[in-house]
Amino acid sequence: xxRPFLSRLSSSLPVAALDxxxxxxxxxxxxxxxxxxxxxxxxxxxxxxxxxxxxxxxPAFLSPGLALFPLSTSTSPIxxxxxxxxxxxxxxxxxxxxxxxGLQALLHQHRRHSRxxxxxxxxxxxxxxxxxxxxxxxxxxxxxxxxxxxxxxDLRSLERVTFETLDGISLRMMTPASPLYTSSYSxxxxxxxxxxxxxxxxxxxxxxxxxxxxxxxxxxxxLDFACGCGVGSIVSLQSGASxxxxxxxxxxxxxxxxxxxxESLNQGxxxxxxxxxxxxxxxxxxxxxxxxxxxxxxxxxxxDDLVGTSxxxxxxxxxxxxVLYDDELARRVFPWFQEMADKGCEVLVGDPGRWVLNEGTxxxxxxxxxxxxxxxxxSDEHHGLHTGNVWRVLPRx
Ligand SMILES: C[S@@+](CC[C@H](N)C(=O)[O-])C[C@H]1O[C@@H](n2cnc3c(N)ncnc32)[C@H](O)[C@@H]1O
Numbered sequence: 154x155x156r157p158f159l160s161r162l163s164s165s166l167p168v169a170a171l172d173x174x175x176x177x178x179x180x181x182x183x184x185x186x187x188x189x190x191x192x193x194x195x196x197x198x199x200x201x202x203x204x205x206x207x208x209x210x211x212p213a214f215l216s217p218g219l220a221l222f223p224l225s226t227s228t229s230p231i232x233x234x235x236x237x238x239x240x241x242x243x244x245x246x247x248x249x250x251x252x253x254x255g256l257q258a259l260l261h262q263h264r265r266h267s268r269x270x271x272x273x274x275x276x277x278x279x280x281x282x283x284x285x286x287x288x289x290x291x292x293x294x295x296x297x298x299x300x301x302x303x304x305x306x307d308l309r310s311l312e313r314v315t316f317e318t319l320d321g322i323s324l325r326m327m328t329p330a331s332p333l334y335t336s337s338y339s340x341x342x343x344x345x346x347x348x349x350x351x352x353x354x355x356x357x358x359x360x361x362x363x364x365x366x367x368x369x370x371x372x373x374x375x376l377d378f379a380c381g382c383g384v385g386s387i388v389s390l391q392s393g394a395s396x397x398x399x400x401x402x403x404x405x406x407x408x409x410x411x412x413x414x415x416e417s418l419n420q421g422x423x424x425x426x427x428x429x430x431x432x433x434x435x436x437x438x439x440x441x442x443x444x445x446x447x448x449x450x451x452x453x454x455x456x457d458d459l460v461g462t463s464x465x466x467x468x469x470x471x472x473x474x475x476v477l478y479d480d481e482l483a484r485r486v487f488p489w490f491q492e493m494a495d496k497g498c499e500v501l502v503g504d505p506g507r508w509v510l511n512e513g514t515x516x517x518x519x520x521x522x523x524x525x526x527x528x529x530x531x532s533d534e535h536h537g538l539h540t541g542n543v544w545r546v547l548p549r550x
Contacts, residue, residue, distance in 0.1 A: 174239040175220040238293035248298040249404030253454035265289040318528040349409035355475030358541025359503035361525040367392035373469035383410025385472040474503040483509040490546040500546035519544040
């Protein structure tokens with residue numbers, strides 16, 4: 154009697170985990186380079202029997218969990234994967250960096266041929282967020298982050314604070330109303346310093362200056378360097394900038410900028426139109442048009458250290474709110490700002506007046522152009538500070 158014996162064997166098998174996915178590639182060694190450079194996978198079992206390169210007909214093994222199977226030269230790569238793909242999980246900070254320009258930059262940098270797509274598609278599935286893109290053989294890769302690791306909800310839990318002196322702009326801020334305000338670093342869900350949760354005095358001064366002088370940014374490409382909560386990006390778009398690049402090395406600053414901008418779009422810029430009731434008819438019409446055409450894609454997010462890189466011709470205006478708080482950063486940024494100014498970029502530095510500006514070293518480099526009283530909410534948060542200043546970086550010639 155074979156039957157009862159077999160039926161006892163038919164209960165399901167307790168699989169431990171997905172071990173690996175095997176995909177086909179046309180040039181195995183350059184695909185290894187690509188996966189190593191773009192996604193930090195490592196080439197494993199290099200000298201093991203039955204693995205590439207010891208056996209050139211066998212797959213190369215990359216850790217974690219990806220086998221690259223060499224296509225024979227007579228086999229053409231699959232053109233349409235009809236939804237087939239594999240997914241790699243990343244932590245929240247890596248996901249945010251990838252989503253905010255980091256992945257696209259890597260795809261450009263490691264592009265192997267002109268047909269290779271560098272397109273990155275973002276999908277928000279509620280409990281899961283994903284980025285889809287292709288390797289050089291058009292295999293579809295997903296980078297994914299599951300719900301409880303996403304910071305959207307944590308950012309949305311911060312209070313939306315309205316700054317009346319900045320035309321009623323609202324930003325998600327870390328205030329005493331939030332338990333995070335007093336939580337220890339280890340208890341916080343954010344694994345980075347919460348720069349994004351405050352409007353800093355320098356950012357306040359720059360924002361006020363742009364709102365009071367919209368022509369500075371109208372029709373221009375603006376770099377909001379060290380964007381923090383994104384105030385510089387938002388006021389620039391509100392004031393008619395044609396394009397904004399929001400840049401910060403902290404991924405959550407870009408998430409916060411995205412959220413603050415999205416929410417200000419939803420709010421419909423109403424507060425701006427109300428407070429600009431005094432502008433001329435012509436200017437008012439221009440602003441109306443700007444409000445109507447603004448959308449989420451107006452900001453390009455760049456999570457990278459751009460200091461020292463050449464932005465020749467790419468940026469007309471650079472806003473730098475409160476970037477002199479750290480000695481090393483302060484000394485690094487000035488030569489870069491000067492280089493930008495030399496190339497015709499208007500570089501504006503907002504600061505409460507830190508030592509670096511008072512020691513004389515930069516007297517010939519910058520000119521003081523405006524002072525503004527800080528918004529009462531910013532003064533309350535930054536005890537003892539009541540004024541924000543704006544300096545313009547002078548070209549050398
Ligand atoms: C004091 S906050 C100012 C934020 C915002 N501009 C404001 O005024 O409200 C300083 C910001 O500089 C960013 N930062 C530091 N070094 C940077 C770098 N090399 N490139 C871009 N951002 C940087 C930090 O992550 C932080 O968001």
